[in-house]
Amino acid sequence: MSEQIPDYFKYNKENDSKYSKKKHYELAAIEKDWPFIPEKYGYHPVDHFTGCWRGFHCLYEMDDLQLLLKSFFVTLDCSVVSLPDLNGVSGKKGYGGFWEYKQVNLPLGYSGGIILCDELVGQDYLFGGYERMHHFRDVVELRFENGIVTSKIDHSDMMKEIRGFTDLSFLEQEELVVDYFSLYSNKWINYYML
Template sequence: MTAQSNDTLKFERRKFEVTDLSQGTLFDPAAHGFSPVRTSTGCHRGFECQFSVSDGQLFLQTLWINHGDFTHSFNPDGSIRSHDLRLLPMPLLNGISATEKYDNSRFPDFQGRYDGLKLPLSYTGHVLIAADRIFNGPWWGGHRRAWDFHHSLMLSFEQGRLTARKDTSEILQVFDARYCTDGYLLGDKRRNGLRYIRRHIGHGFYFF
Protein backbone atom coordinates (compact mmCIF):
# COMPACT_ATOMS: atom_id res chain seq x y z
CA MET A 1 0.00 0.00 0.00
CA THR A 2 1.17 3.53 -0.77
CA ALA A 3 2.41 5.56 2.20
CA GLN A 4 -0.61 7.10 3.91
CA SER A 5 -0.78 10.54 5.50
CA ASN A 6 -1.51 10.66 9.23
CA ASP A 7 -3.84 13.12 10.92
CA THR A 8 -2.11 15.61 13.20
CA LEU A 9 -2.90 16.95 16.66
CA LYS A 10 -1.58 20.06 18.40
CA PHE A 11 -0.98 19.47 22.08
CA GLU A 12 0.88 21.69 24.52
CA ARG A 13 2.10 23.95 21.67
CA ARG A 14 3.57 20.99 19.78
CA LYS A 15 2.45 19.25 16.60
CA PHE A 16 2.09 15.46 16.78
CA GLU A 17 0.98 12.82 14.32
CA VAL A 18 -2.00 10.69 15.29
CA THR A 19 -0.71 7.13 15.03
CA ASP A 20 -3.44 5.03 16.62
CA LEU A 21 -6.82 5.03 18.39
CA SER A 22 -8.14 2.54 20.91
CA GLN A 23 -11.61 2.70 19.35
CA GLY A 24 -13.66 4.45 16.70
CA THR A 25 -12.60 7.65 14.98
CA LEU A 26 -11.99 11.16 16.25
CA PHE A 27 -14.10 12.70 13.47
CA ASP A 28 -16.78 11.05 11.30
CA PRO A 29 -17.36 13.02 8.07
CA ALA A 30 -20.60 11.15 7.31
CA ALA A 31 -22.14 12.51 10.52
CA HIS A 32 -21.66 16.02 9.09
CA GLY A 33 -23.10 15.38 5.62
CA PHE A 34 -19.92 14.37 3.78
CA SER A 35 -19.33 11.46 1.44
CA PRO A 36 -15.52 11.23 1.32
CA VAL A 37 -13.94 9.82 -1.85
CA ARG A 38 -10.33 9.08 -2.66
CA THR A 39 -8.50 11.19 -5.24
CA SER A 40 -4.98 10.21 -4.14
CA THR A 41 -3.35 6.88 -3.36
CA GLY A 42 -1.69 8.68 -0.43
CA CYS A 43 -5.01 9.09 1.41
CA HIS A 44 -7.44 6.24 0.86
CA ARG A 45 -9.94 7.77 3.32
CA GLY A 46 -10.45 10.87 1.19
CA PHE A 47 -9.94 13.28 4.09
CA GLU A 48 -7.31 14.45 6.55
CA CYS A 49 -7.70 16.26 9.86
CA GLN A 50 -5.77 18.56 12.13
CA PHE A 51 -6.96 18.35 15.72
CA SER A 52 -6.05 20.27 18.85
CA VAL A 53 -6.51 20.06 22.59
CA SER A 54 -7.30 23.40 24.21
CA ASP A 55 -8.30 23.89 27.86
CA GLY A 56 -8.77 20.12 28.11
CA GLN A 57 -11.19 19.87 25.16
CA LEU A 58 -10.57 18.04 21.88
CA PHE A 59 -11.31 20.07 18.74
CA LEU A 60 -11.23 19.63 14.98
CA GLN A 61 -9.31 22.67 13.70
CA THR A 62 -8.71 22.01 9.98
CA LEU A 63 -10.23 19.53 7.53
CA TRP A 64 -9.04 18.64 4.04
CA ILE A 65 -11.60 16.52 2.19
CA ASN A 66 -13.05 15.30 -1.10
CA HIS A 67 -16.86 15.20 -1.15
CA GLY A 68 -18.48 13.19 -3.93
CA ASP A 69 -19.46 9.80 -5.25
CA PHE A 70 -18.57 7.27 -7.91
CA THR A 71 -20.80 6.29 -10.83
CA HIS A 72 -20.23 2.83 -12.26
CA SER A 73 -20.61 1.26 -15.68
CA PHE A 74 -20.99 -2.51 -15.90
CA ASN A 75 -20.00 -5.34 -18.19
CA PRO A 76 -22.69 -7.75 -19.49
CA ASP A 77 -21.72 -10.25 -16.76
CA GLY A 78 -22.43 -7.67 -14.05
CA SER A 79 -18.82 -6.87 -13.20
CA ILE A 80 -17.74 -3.22 -12.98
CA ARG A 81 -16.19 -1.97 -16.23
CA SER A 82 -15.27 1.51 -15.02
CA HIS A 83 -16.16 4.08 -12.40
CA ASP A 84 -16.15 7.86 -12.67
CA LEU A 85 -15.67 10.28 -9.79
CA ARG A 86 -18.22 13.06 -9.41
CA LEU A 87 -17.33 15.78 -6.90
CA LEU A 88 -20.25 17.43 -5.10
CA PRO A 89 -20.70 20.96 -3.71
CA MET A 90 -18.98 21.36 -0.35
CA PRO A 91 -21.42 21.82 2.57
CA LEU A 92 -20.99 24.19 5.48
CA LEU A 93 -19.16 22.72 8.47
CA ASN A 94 -19.68 24.36 11.86
CA GLY A 95 -20.91 27.43 9.96
CA ILE A 96 -17.74 27.67 7.86
CA SER A 97 -17.46 27.39 4.07
CA ALA A 98 -14.71 25.41 2.41
CA THR A 99 -11.90 27.01 0.46
CA GLU A 100 -11.88 25.02 -2.77
CA LYS A 101 -8.72 24.53 -4.79
CA TYR A 102 -8.41 26.40 -8.05
CA ASP A 103 -5.25 24.72 -9.37
CA ASN A 104 -3.07 21.71 -8.67
CA SER A 105 -0.61 23.65 -6.53
CA ARG A 106 -3.02 24.07 -3.60
CA PHE A 107 -3.62 21.03 -1.36
CA PRO A 108 -3.61 18.90 -4.56
CA ASP A 109 -4.86 15.70 -2.93
CA PHE A 110 -8.14 17.26 -1.80
CA GLN A 111 -11.10 19.11 -3.24
CA GLY A 112 -11.35 21.63 -0.41
CA ARG A 113 -10.18 22.77 2.98
CA TYR A 114 -11.96 24.10 6.09
CA ASP A 115 -9.90 26.35 8.36
CA GLY A 116 -10.54 27.72 11.84
CA LEU A 117 -13.29 25.21 12.62
CA LYS A 118 -12.77 24.80 16.36
CA LEU A 119 -15.43 22.08 16.26
CA PRO A 120 -15.67 20.36 19.68
CA LEU A 121 -15.55 16.56 19.46
CA SER A 122 -17.02 13.96 21.82
CA TYR A 123 -14.50 11.13 21.40
CA THR A 124 -14.16 8.61 24.22
CA GLY A 125 -11.06 6.43 24.22
CA HIS A 126 -7.28 6.59 24.01
CA VAL A 127 -5.21 8.30 21.31
CA LEU A 128 -1.55 7.60 20.57
CA ILE A 129 0.28 10.65 19.21
CA ALA A 130 3.94 10.88 18.25
CA ALA A 131 6.61 13.34 17.12
CA ASP A 132 10.23 13.39 15.95
CA ARG A 133 10.46 10.63 13.39
CA ILE A 134 13.34 8.21 13.84
CA PHE A 135 13.65 7.74 10.07
CA ASN A 136 13.34 10.95 8.06
CA GLY A 137 13.65 9.48 4.58
CA PRO A 138 10.73 8.67 2.25
CA TRP A 139 7.97 6.48 3.64
CA TRP A 140 6.98 3.69 1.26
CA GLY A 141 3.83 2.08 2.59
CA GLY A 142 1.04 2.19 5.18
CA HIS A 143 0.76 4.54 8.15
CA ARG A 144 3.62 5.63 10.37
CA ARG A 145 3.35 3.89 13.73
CA ALA A 146 3.98 5.26 17.21
CA TRP A 147 7.28 3.37 17.56
CA ASP A 148 8.58 5.02 14.36
CA PHE A 149 9.08 8.21 16.44
CA HIS A 150 11.38 9.19 19.29
CA HIS A 151 8.57 10.69 21.37
CA SER A 152 5.02 9.41 21.91
CA LEU A 153 2.12 10.08 24.26
CA MET A 154 -1.17 8.37 25.01
CA LEU A 155 -4.01 10.82 25.62
CA SER A 156 -7.25 9.61 27.23
CA PHE A 157 -10.59 11.29 26.56
CA GLU A 158 -14.10 11.03 27.97
CA GLN A 159 -16.71 12.69 25.74
CA GLY A 160 -14.00 14.87 24.24
CA ARG A 161 -12.52 15.94 27.58
CA LEU A 162 -8.89 15.09 28.31
CA THR A 163 -8.76 12.88 31.40
CA ALA A 164 -5.16 11.59 31.39
CA ARG A 165 -1.87 11.61 29.54
CA LYS A 166 0.95 9.06 29.59
CA ASP A 167 4.43 9.22 28.06
CA THR A 168 4.78 6.00 26.06
CA SER A 169 8.12 6.77 24.36
CA GLU A 170 10.27 4.30 26.28
CA ILE A 171 7.57 1.61 26.30
CA LEU A 172 7.25 1.66 22.52
CA GLN A 173 10.98 1.77 21.84
CA VAL A 174 11.49 -1.29 24.08
CA PHE A 175 8.59 -2.96 22.25
CA ASP A 176 10.20 -2.25 18.86
CA ALA A 177 13.64 -3.46 19.93
CA ARG A 178 12.41 -6.57 21.71
CA TYR A 179 9.53 -7.84 19.59
CA CYS A 180 9.60 -6.26 16.10
CA THR A 181 11.51 -7.18 12.97
CA ASP A 182 12.17 -4.13 10.78
CA GLY A 183 9.39 -2.36 12.68
CA TYR A 184 6.77 -5.09 12.25
CA LEU A 185 5.32 -7.50 14.78
CA LEU A 186 5.71 -10.87 13.11
CA GLY A 187 6.01 -14.61 13.68
CA ASP A 188 6.86 -16.16 17.01
CA LYS A 189 7.29 -12.83 18.80
CA ARG A 190 3.77 -11.63 18.04
CA ARG A 191 1.98 -13.17 21.03
CA ASN A 192 4.50 -11.88 23.57
CA GLY A 193 4.62 -8.49 21.84
CA LEU A 194 0.86 -8.13 22.11
CA ARG A 195 0.95 -9.11 25.78
CA TYR A 196 3.60 -6.47 26.41
CA ILE A 197 1.53 -3.75 24.73
CA ARG A 198 -1.68 -4.70 26.52
CA ARG A 199 0.09 -4.76 29.87
CA HIS A 200 1.87 -1.42 29.49
CA ILE A 201 -0.52 0.59 27.28
CA GLY A 202 -3.91 -1.12 26.96
CA HIS A 203 -6.30 -2.87 24.56
CA GLY A 204 -7.96 -1.90 21.31
CA PHE A 205 -5.21 -0.27 19.29
CA TYR A 206 -5.54 -1.21 15.61
CA PHE A 207 -1.88 -1.58 14.70
CA PHE A 208 -1.24 -3.86 17.63
Protein backbone atom coordinates (compact mmCIF):
# COMPACT_ATOMS: atom_id res chain seq x y z
CA MET A 1 0.00 0.00 0.00
CA SER A 2 1.34 3.43 -0.94
CA GLU A 3 2.29 5.92 1.73
CA GLN A 4 -0.12 8.85 1.48
CA ILE A 5 0.89 12.50 1.13
CA PRO A 6 -0.16 14.01 4.45
CA ASP A 7 -1.54 17.45 5.11
CA TYR A 8 1.10 19.45 6.94
CA PHE A 9 0.64 21.99 9.67
CA LYS A 10 3.28 24.65 10.30
CA TYR A 11 3.33 25.27 14.03
CA ASN A 12 5.87 26.13 16.73
CA LYS A 13 4.81 24.42 19.93
CA GLU A 14 7.61 25.89 22.02
CA ASN A 15 6.66 29.56 21.97
CA ASP A 16 3.97 30.02 19.31
CA SER A 17 5.97 32.88 17.81
CA LYS A 18 5.29 33.41 14.14
CA TYR A 19 8.77 34.93 13.89
CA SER A 20 10.65 31.81 14.93
CA LYS A 21 11.14 28.70 12.81
CA LYS A 22 8.04 26.52 12.77
CA LYS A 23 7.98 22.75 12.47
CA HIS A 24 5.97 20.92 9.83
CA TYR A 25 3.67 18.55 11.68
CA GLU A 26 1.43 16.01 9.99
CA LEU A 27 -2.25 16.63 10.62
CA ALA A 28 -3.19 13.22 12.04
CA ALA A 29 -6.70 13.51 13.48
CA ILE A 30 -9.59 15.94 13.73
CA GLU A 31 -12.51 16.03 16.09
CA LYS A 32 -15.18 17.65 13.93
CA ASP A 33 -15.84 18.37 10.28
CA TRP A 34 -12.86 20.19 8.81
CA PRO A 35 -13.63 23.69 7.49
CA PHE A 36 -11.70 23.37 4.23
CA ILE A 37 -13.57 21.06 1.87
CA PRO A 38 -12.36 21.60 -1.72
CA GLU A 39 -15.81 20.99 -3.23
CA LYS A 40 -17.22 23.95 -1.26
CA TYR A 41 -14.73 26.16 -3.10
CA GLY A 42 -15.50 24.78 -6.57
CA TYR A 43 -12.81 22.07 -6.80
CA HIS A 44 -13.51 18.42 -7.51
CA PRO A 45 -10.30 16.47 -6.78
CA VAL A 46 -9.64 13.18 -8.54
CA ASP A 47 -7.55 10.23 -7.38
CA HIS A 48 -4.61 10.77 -9.74
CA PHE A 49 -2.17 8.29 -8.19
CA THR A 50 -1.91 5.87 -5.28
CA GLY A 51 0.02 8.28 -3.05
CA CYS A 52 -2.92 10.71 -2.78
CA TRP A 53 -6.27 8.95 -2.63
CA ARG A 54 -8.09 12.17 -1.76
CA GLY A 55 -6.73 13.99 -4.82
CA PHE A 56 -5.43 16.94 -2.79
CA HIS A 57 -3.22 17.91 0.11
CA CYS A 58 -2.73 21.13 2.06
CA LEU A 59 -0.34 23.15 4.18
CA TYR A 60 -1.93 24.88 7.17
CA GLU A 61 -0.30 27.43 9.44
CA MET A 62 -0.82 29.36 12.63
CA ASP A 63 -0.53 33.14 12.30
CA ASP A 64 -0.95 34.97 15.62
CA LEU A 65 -2.94 31.93 16.84
CA GLN A 66 -5.27 32.12 13.78
CA LEU A 67 -5.64 28.94 11.70
CA LEU A 68 -4.88 29.53 8.01
CA LEU A 69 -4.90 27.45 4.85
CA LYS A 70 -1.45 28.44 3.57
CA SER A 71 -1.18 26.32 0.39
CA PHE A 72 -3.46 23.94 -1.53
CA PHE A 73 -2.40 21.26 -4.04
CA VAL A 74 -5.08 19.48 -6.07
CA THR A 75 -5.34 17.03 -8.99
CA LEU A 76 -8.30 17.56 -11.29
CA ASP A 77 -9.86 15.83 -14.25
CA CYS A 78 -7.85 16.45 -17.44
CA SER A 79 -10.84 18.15 -19.05
CA VAL A 80 -10.72 21.05 -16.55
CA VAL A 81 -9.30 24.11 -18.32
CA SER A 82 -10.39 26.98 -16.11
CA LEU A 83 -9.89 26.94 -12.36
CA PRO A 84 -11.43 29.23 -9.78
CA ASP A 85 -9.15 31.45 -7.73
CA LEU A 86 -8.76 30.58 -4.05
CA ASN A 87 -8.82 33.63 -1.78
CA GLY A 88 -7.62 35.73 -4.73
CA VAL A 89 -4.79 33.33 -5.68
CA SER A 90 -4.63 31.70 -9.12
CA GLY A 91 -3.55 28.09 -9.48
CA LYS A 92 -0.43 27.11 -11.38
CA LYS A 93 0.35 23.73 -12.90
CA GLY A 94 2.91 22.07 -10.65
CA TYR A 95 4.84 18.88 -10.03
CA GLY A 96 3.13 15.48 -10.29
CA GLY A 97 0.00 16.75 -12.02
CA PHE A 98 -1.05 18.94 -9.09
CA TRP A 99 -2.42 22.44 -9.48
CA GLU A 100 -0.68 24.58 -6.85
CA TYR A 101 -2.15 27.45 -4.88
CA LYS A 102 0.59 29.00 -2.74
CA GLN A 103 0.35 31.82 -0.19
CA VAL A 104 -3.45 31.51 -0.08
CA ASN A 105 -3.62 32.62 3.59
CA LEU A 106 -7.30 31.71 3.89
CA PRO A 107 -8.52 32.06 7.52
CA LEU A 108 -10.43 28.99 8.68
CA GLY A 109 -13.08 29.16 11.38
CA TYR A 110 -12.62 25.69 12.85
CA SER A 111 -13.98 24.91 16.33
CA GLY A 112 -12.78 21.63 17.83
CA GLY A 113 -9.58 19.69 18.32
CA ILE A 114 -6.80 18.42 16.10
CA ILE A 115 -3.83 16.13 16.69
CA LEU A 116 -0.47 16.93 15.08
CA CYS A 117 2.49 14.53 14.78
CA ASP A 118 6.15 14.95 13.82
CA GLU A 119 9.39 12.93 13.65
CA LEU A 120 8.65 9.29 13.00
CA VAL A 121 10.43 7.06 15.56
CA GLY A 122 8.17 4.05 15.97
CA GLN A 123 7.36 1.04 13.81
CA ASP A 124 8.82 0.91 10.34
CA TYR A 125 5.66 -0.08 8.51
CA LEU A 126 2.40 1.51 7.50
CA PHE A 127 -1.08 0.54 8.55
CA GLY A 128 -3.67 1.57 5.98
CA GLY A 129 -1.19 3.89 4.22
CA TYR A 130 -0.54 6.04 7.30
CA GLU A 131 1.55 5.87 10.43
CA ARG A 132 -0.12 5.86 13.85
CA MET A 133 0.21 8.58 16.47
CA HIS A 134 2.40 6.54 18.80
CA HIS A 135 4.96 6.11 16.01
CA PHE A 136 5.90 9.79 16.28
CA ARG A 137 8.20 11.56 18.73
CA ASP A 138 6.13 14.77 18.91
CA VAL A 139 2.36 14.52 19.36
CA VAL A 140 0.41 17.70 20.12
CA GLU A 141 -3.31 18.28 20.57
CA LEU A 142 -4.67 21.76 19.79
CA ARG A 143 -8.17 23.03 20.51
CA PHE A 144 -9.73 25.87 18.51
CA GLU A 145 -12.69 28.19 18.82
CA ASN A 146 -13.64 29.92 15.55
CA GLY A 147 -10.16 29.32 14.14
CA ILE A 148 -8.27 30.65 17.18
CA VAL A 149 -6.20 28.23 19.28
CA THR A 150 -7.52 28.11 22.86
CA SER A 151 -5.42 25.32 24.39
CA LYS A 152 -2.68 22.82 23.66
CA ILE A 153 -1.60 19.55 25.23
CA ASP A 154 1.69 17.81 24.51
CA HIS A 155 1.14 14.02 24.40
CA SER A 156 4.71 13.16 23.36
CA ASP A 157 5.75 11.58 26.68
CA MET A 158 2.70 9.30 26.74
CA MET A 159 3.33 8.15 23.16
CA LYS A 160 6.96 7.39 24.10
CA GLU A 161 5.73 5.34 27.06
CA ILE A 162 3.36 3.36 24.82
CA ARG A 163 6.20 2.68 22.35
CA GLY A 164 8.19 1.33 25.29
CA PHE A 165 5.73 -1.51 25.85
CA THR A 166 7.66 -3.77 23.48
CA ASP A 167 5.96 -6.92 24.75
CA LEU A 168 2.65 -5.68 23.31
CA SER A 169 1.58 -6.37 19.73
CA PHE A 170 0.88 -3.56 17.27
CA LEU A 171 -2.87 -3.87 17.88
CA GLU A 172 -2.43 -3.89 21.66
CA GLN A 173 -0.38 -0.69 21.45
CA GLU A 174 -3.06 0.80 19.19
CA GLU A 175 -5.71 -0.04 21.82
CA LEU A 176 -3.63 1.82 24.45
CA VAL A 177 -3.57 4.90 22.22
CA VAL A 178 -7.34 4.70 21.73
CA ASP A 179 -7.85 4.34 25.48
CA TYR A 180 -5.48 7.24 26.17
CA PHE A 181 -7.25 9.54 23.73
CA SER A 182 -10.67 8.96 25.23
CA LEU A 183 -12.07 11.44 22.74
CA TYR A 184 -10.34 9.57 19.93
CA SER A 185 -12.11 6.24 20.47
CA ASN A 186 -15.61 7.36 19.50
CA LYS A 187 -15.32 11.01 18.59
CA TRP A 188 -12.05 11.65 16.77
CA ILE A 189 -11.63 10.46 13.22
CA ASN A 190 -8.54 9.56 11.25
CA TYR A 191 -8.18 12.58 9.00
CA TYR A 192 -6.80 10.51 6.13
CA MET A 193 -9.70 8.12 5.96
CA LEU A 194 -12.18 10.85 4.97
